Amino acid sequence: MDFITALLLVTGAAIFNAVSNTFLSVKISDPEKIKTLQQETKDYREQLDAAKKASDTKVMKSLEKRRKYIEMLSNEISSALLKQTLASLAVTLVAFYLVIWVVPQDLIVAYVSTYLWNPGDGLIGLNSVYWFVVTTSYFSIVSRKLWGLA
Numbered sequence: 001m002d003f004i005t006a007l008l009l010v011t012g013a014a015i016f017n018a019v020s021n022t023f024l025s026v027k028i029s030d031p032e033k034i035k036t037l038q039q040e041t042k043d044y045r046e047q048l049d050a051a052k053k054a055s056d057t058k059v060m061k062s063l064e065k066r067r068k069y070i071e072m073l074s075n076e077i078s079s080a081l082l083k084q085t086l087a088s089l090a091v092t093l094v095a096f097y098l099v100i101w102v103v104p105q106d107l108i109v110a111y112v113s114t115y116l117w118n119p120g121d122g123l124i125g126l127n128s129v130y131w132f133v134v135t136t137s138y139f140s141i142v143s144r145k146l147w148g149l150a
Contacts, residue, residue, distance in 0.1 A: 021091055
């Protein structure tokens with residue numbers, strides 16, 4: 001397999017992985033709902049801390065009544081994020097093992113400049129695994145920005 005084909009396959013797998021993970025994060029856990037729930041729990045904690053500092057027992061009792069509700073919200077957030085993480089992990093593992101299975105690991109598919117810290121050498125060759133990690137990171141940022149998540 002020539003390096004251009006390998007480069008395109010690995011980059012395509014990385015794009016698929018990044019877009020799929022972004023899609024899963026939107027479909028499995030509603031990002032707006034998660035932000036709202038996180039803000040509500042944050043506000044509760046801030047109010048509780050302020051009441052503790054002021055030693056206001058009346059406010060602390062009213063906040064104590066909301067504690068079970070806030071714990072339920074925290075559990076809901078954790079559950080949604082766990083589902084999202086497990087689904088994303090499954091997609092990433094499939095894409096990663098596909099790259100390992102299809103592209104020979106001794107084949108250099110891309111180069112990174114090292115001129116800033118090693119002027120003599122100039123380039124480091126990256127195999128398919130390293131290139132997959134680099135491009136997945138980049139395309140994850142791009143896809144999350146395009147979908148309005150970042």
